[in-house]
Amino acid sequence: MTPVTQPCSGGRPTAARYFSLLLATAVLGTAACASSRASSGVATPGSDVSTSPVGTAASSSDPRVGLAGGLFDAEVAAWNMSLVSTMPPAEGFVGVSNSDLAFTGDYAIQGNYNGLQIWDISNPGRPSLVVAYLCPASQSDVSVYKNLLFVSGEGMGGRLDCGTEGVEEAASHHRLRGIRIFDISDIRNPEYIANVQTCRGSHTHSVLVDPDDDENVYIYVSGSAPVRPAEELPGCSSGLPDEDPNSALFRIEVIKVPLANPEEAAIVSSPRIFQDLEAPPEHGPSPEDIAELERAKARGAFIIQIGGQEEIIPDDDVDMLLGQIVQSRGGSGPPTAADSTRLRQALPQIAAQMAGDTPEDMGPTQCHDITLYPEIGLAGGACGGYGLLIDISDPIHPERVAAVSDSNFSYWHSATFNNDGTKLLFSDEWGGGSQPKCRATDPMEWGADAIFTVEDREMEFQSYYKLPAPQTPEENCVAHNGSMIPIPGRDVMAQAWYQGGISVFDWTDPANPVEIAFYDRGPVDSTKMESGGSWSAYWYNGVIVSSEIARGLDVFELEPSEFLSQNEIDAAKTVTFDYFNTQGQQPFVWPASFALARTYLDQLERSGGLAADRIASAGLALDSAESASGSERQDTLNTLAAGLDGDAPGSSDPEKVRLLVGVVRDLAAS
Amino acid sequence: MRSRNALWTLATLLACAVMAWSAPAVAQETAPRSDSATTAELEALYEARTDSARTRFIEADVRFMSDMIHHHAQAVVMGRLAPTHGASPSIQTLAARIINAQEDEIATMERWLEDRGQPVPEVHIEATDPTPHPDQAMHEADHAPDAKPCANHTHMAHADHPADSTHGTDHAMMPGMLTPAQMEELEAAEGAEFDRLFLTYMIQHHAGAVTMVHELFGTDGAAQDPATFKLASDIQVDQRTEIDRMEQMLSAQPGEGGD
DSSP states (O other): OOOOOOOOOSSSOOSGGGHHHHHHHHHHHHHHHHHTTOOOOSOOGGGGOOOOOSOOOOOTTSTTTTOOOOTTTOOEEEESEEEEEEEOOOGGGTTSOEEEEEEETTEEEEEETTEEEEEEOSSTTSOEEEEEEEOOOSEEEEEEETTEEEEEEOSTTOBTTOOSSOOOSSSOTTBOOEEEEEEOSSTTSOEEEEEEEOTTOOSEEEEEOOTTOSSEEEEEEEOOSOOOOTTTSTTOOOSOTTTOTTOSSSOOEEEEEETTOGGGOEEEEOOOTTTTSSOOOOOOOOHHHHHHHHHHHHTTOOEEEETTEEEEOOHHHHHHHHHHHHHHTTOOSSOOHHHHHHHHHHHHHHHHHHHHHOOOSOOOSOOSEEEEEGGGTEEEEEEBTEEEEEEOSSTTSOEEEEEEOOTTOSOEEEEEEOTTSSEEEEEEOGGGGSSBTTSTTSOTTTTSEEEEEEETTEEEEEEEEOOSSOOOTTSOBOOOEEEEEOOTTSOEEEEEBBBTOEEEEEOSSTTSOEEEEEEEEOOSOSSSOOOOSEEEEEEETTEEEEEETTTEEEEEEEOOBTTBOHHHHHHHTTOOOSEEOTTBOOOOOOOOOHHHHHHHHHHHHHHTOSOHHHHHHHHHHHHHHHHOOHHHHHHHHHHHHHHHHHHGGGSSOHHHHHHHHHHHHHHHHO | OOSSSHHHHHHHHHSOOOOOOOSOSSOOOOSOOOTTOOHHHHHHHHHHHHHHHTTOOOHHHHHHHHHHHHHHHHHHHHHHHGGGTTOOHHHHHHHHHHHHHHHHHHHHHHHHHHHTTOOOOOOOOSSSOOSOOTTHHHHHHHHOTTOOGGGGGSOOOOSOOTTOTTTTTTGGGSTTOOOHHHHHHHHHOOHHHHHHHHHHHHHHHHHHHHHHHHHHHTSTTTTOSHHHHHHHHHHHHHHHHHHHHHHHHHHTSTTSSOO
16 A cells, blocks of 8 residues: 655645554454454353442541642651651662562662662661662563572663663664563672563563472563564564464463573463463354355455455445545545555555454453462462463463453452462552542442452452542552561551552451551642552561652551551561562461460450450460570470360360460470 | 554654654663752752653654544543443443543643643543544644644644644544444444444444554654653553453343354
8 A cells, every 4th residue: 555645744634644544443343343243152241340339438537638749758647557768769760660679688679660779678777779770671570589680671762781772763673672681699780691582571570480490490471562573573473373373462471591591591481371261252254144245245345354254344434435545635526446446455454454453352462460379389360351370380381270350350460369379369450550540439449459269279259459548639549569468377468559558458358358557648749640659568578668669669667556466567577588579479487486376366365266364374374484494484385385275175266276386385395 | 463564654754753852861870879869859850850751752652642632532432422322330330431541541641742842632522523623723832832843844643733624534533433423323322232332332442542552662763751651551451451351241242142
């Protein structure tokens, strides 16, 4: 097709630019109509759409309502948690989005659209910046494993050489979209050692540490942006898989990283974990359809081939298209034979363009994020319109074992397992994180978390959790990244809600999640929307660390309350990791400690699982044992254990009493 | 396949070559931040940096935002028909969410244009024709006196034009936009027929938005600012996801797939 061009002028805008788009418009309509013929025997989440009214949990008495704005001086509301330090971004990173966090040893690694910052947080009250590494590429999602640091690049401006000038050409060999690999053996001097380029870049990634493989780690890459042109990265294709088996759509990428030779990291598989997901069976054209097509061809109708099927372009659309063609050549009156020819010639091209852009009935083309939990052999995949449960026992060949969808969910964004893997929480990043989806008028089921139980590899929906305090239209707010807090015997999580702040909530009862702490600042700017807020809020070795998009790095401590005792907080702090990636969950294992014993005692008191006098005497026994030593300590603990063992059968929570007995016995033996 | 046809070549040829940004957006800096930087200095740096990022765009970015505002506006108009046309509860909920999402994105794109001194198109989403009217153009010119001259020395129709006597057809030509005939058909439909048409046309409409994002990304120099990239990429991802959902809803419509 040769579009009609007109010289640049200040006059009437030519239709030339839209010439083929215009044609595409009409054709698209036909394509969409074609899909409506699809028969279906699959679950249809659309049919159970909730029509519940706007959320009413919003309370004007919530201290988070009405906070004054400011970049570094916004008003604050805090409840049951306190800010112990806040550090502005490094100068080269001020005004550029901070993103996700990873941790290794005493260090927090904070992604930024301009690169990454490494903070020494050994003193949580005074973190110190040790590295500000300029290497632009949104979103700079970060992960660590041993001496390696992995960074995601997705944006158009990311360069292989870390330059800041961007990449102008739509296809360029200077562009990095994929995974950057750094050697952080000397963490104060990261060394950029390798890249793995991927067809859709890397929006996020997850590092899989296979318990049966100590020579490699695996990176699951999720990329949601459009596919790169083959001119930029050979082999990339955005065609449908049945047209092009190498299509970059409908798959994830698995990179194998040999720990001894990380520069040899490469893609080893592209599992199509979405295959046949909710794809309604399509039948071919009926005999009537075929007869109609033949008649249409005989009378010279315009036919376009979409997805292997011929479709008749409706006369109305043909008239409009031809009218536009006439107009675009500056003519008037009825179209000529040349105009018709031009339209006919354009059709295959348009069909090809449309086929590339409108995959039909194929399920999601990508995941946003995958949370791996190797200990239980499963991953939670938050994949566009679906939440997936994935078997990862073979790292290179993950397999989908269950899928859920939910008409209240706009975009399945991230997943978090509880510690024993019996529950899975998905978040819905409605609005992409740039929009104010926590206003009083936004439904509480939208842009929320959805909590599922996991049993026999099936997921069952239990409830939604959404930040209960309304935010202003100037605050981007929606469910975002969070992590479990190792409170023994409970499922407690810290979660970032962008400018909605941080919410800590208990979802032990999956049907009734309850907020137990929060921290919220007023908007970055109370007069207009400026991006900001907590991107991620993760528990790491005793504190909650938050990556604030605009304001830097925040560190918080939990404070005791009626919902959470000091003993529970102390017990949580006994769980420490050498490194931590939120999308690679590691199990919490609590060493025997007095804090752990008192935690169970506190929980039995809260639940009424033991009589008050038994609680009191057990508490005294623990106190005296802790201050004693040798056989006196041992005897006190053994006596306590025996007594509690006798209490168990009569308790409303005998399981917890036995957990307590076990801890007391372990303490006695230590 | 999206990038090798004449359209893209044309778009590339015509893309305004004004790369308003010439210097790197940030200075090289690898040393730890000096503790001496005051809050005021950091705020000034923040302002300077965010302002600087907003100079990093080309005509194709501007055109995308301007076009997408109109494109979104039609979706809002379509969505507003649902309550009065006997749509089923699930379609009404879908429509409510589309309205919520696309109105917010329109606001974001308007801000994007304002922040860059570009004309902000006005859309009238009360009417079923969300396209601009000729008398607005002057208002827009007044509205943005310091608008970049970019639009004037290319002939890319990116917004509304004083001499556009065919107003309503320009943006209607964007991919996926409903034709006047389709819009009338939707307006005339009721109940189950409305549901079916709404889904069919909204799928068409969303697919067009995805095409527009691909067009943007296929243009040299476009979407370099992460804010622009994110906005466009999010639109593409969200609408693709919603297309999937609507395809499912469509196959579950009464009379569909029952054979």
